[in-house]
Amino acid sequence: MHSPSHSFNCLFNNPEISINSGQVFLWEKFDNSWYGIYGDHVLKFSTSAPNDDGTKDNSIEFFSFPDLEGWEERIFRLDDDIQKILSGFSNDSLISEAIKRYPGLRLMRQEPHQCMLSFVCSSNTNIPMIRRMLKNLCRKYGSKIVVDGKEFFTFPRVDSLNRASVSELLSCGVGYRAKAIKAAAHSIAHGNIDANDLMRANYDDAKEELLKIYGIGNKIADCILLFSLEKLEAFPIDIWIAKALSLHYSWLLFGNEKEGKKWKQIHQKMTSTQYKTFSETIRSYFGKYSGYAQQYLFYHMRQSEYKRW
DNA sequence: GTACAGGCAGTAT
DNA sequence: ATACTGCCTGTA
Known part of the structure; x- marks a missing residue:
């Protein structure tokens, strides 16, 4: 089925980047269309092909099989007030930089x-x-x-x-x-x-x-x-985020320098208690939308390593 | 051949 | 609590 194309603002003109963040797994691109598995459904969106004069309008069309009415709002979290959420990170220079650098990056809601x-x-x-x-x-x-x-x-x-x-x-x-x-x-x-x-x-x-x-x-x-599960304060710490934390946030996580350096060398294999401590500290720092900060951090770390997937 | 990749559970100290 | 270990599988 065919959904009408949205009149998107600049905060959602690039659904591709969220899929490429690597946090969703079952999406594939063919030509100008992306296809994704969402539970029992196949979702699809198409960006428009270039016009005759070479320009591209930025309308996007959404489809689903079987029909899943208005899935794009749901999957791309268009119900989040992203402007407000992102402005909440304005006191953090790294996240602010990432937000400028990766426009359109969003969390995706998964089945x-x-x-x-x-x-x-x-x-x-x-x-x-x-x-x-x-x-x-x-x-x-x-x-x-x-x-x-x-x-x-x-x-x-x-x-x-x-x-x-x-x-x-x-x-x-x-x-x-x-x-x-x-x-x-x-x-x-x-x-x-x-x-x-x-x-x-x-x-x-x-x-x-x-x-x-x-x-x-x-x-x-x-x-x-x-x-x-709608817990936007969750802040998954994997190896990439751990690297980011030791690189950029040791000032926050380690009161004393030595311990930070020690952890830098290991920089993986957290103990369960370390995970808990870091998680609590970072979540109280980034606030109730910590998950969005994680998304930008994760994407940034992967980008800067020129990872392919 | 060996190291490594988006962790986790099991066991011993 | 922490330290240490093994783990399916495919790729470099």
């Missing part, structure tokens, strides 16, 4: 079950591998939807993953994460954990629930909370 399973697959691996694992899972357990002559596979229902045997999951190349995938699917399928409950709960309570699940630790829990 909760898909988000949870995606990040469960993300441990100790890289983005191309995560994408491969998820695509394999979709192909094996999702359903096929043909759009524009291309085959897409929806994200598996938790029931299917819960019923799958570990050896079947292994054939998707997920390795030792198979056990964690089953654990997560089982928790959802049996109602031990419920996305709507967690959305209503506060950050700490929701996180505590997620941490009970085998395979979900601090970082993955924070990703799930930020990207799918």
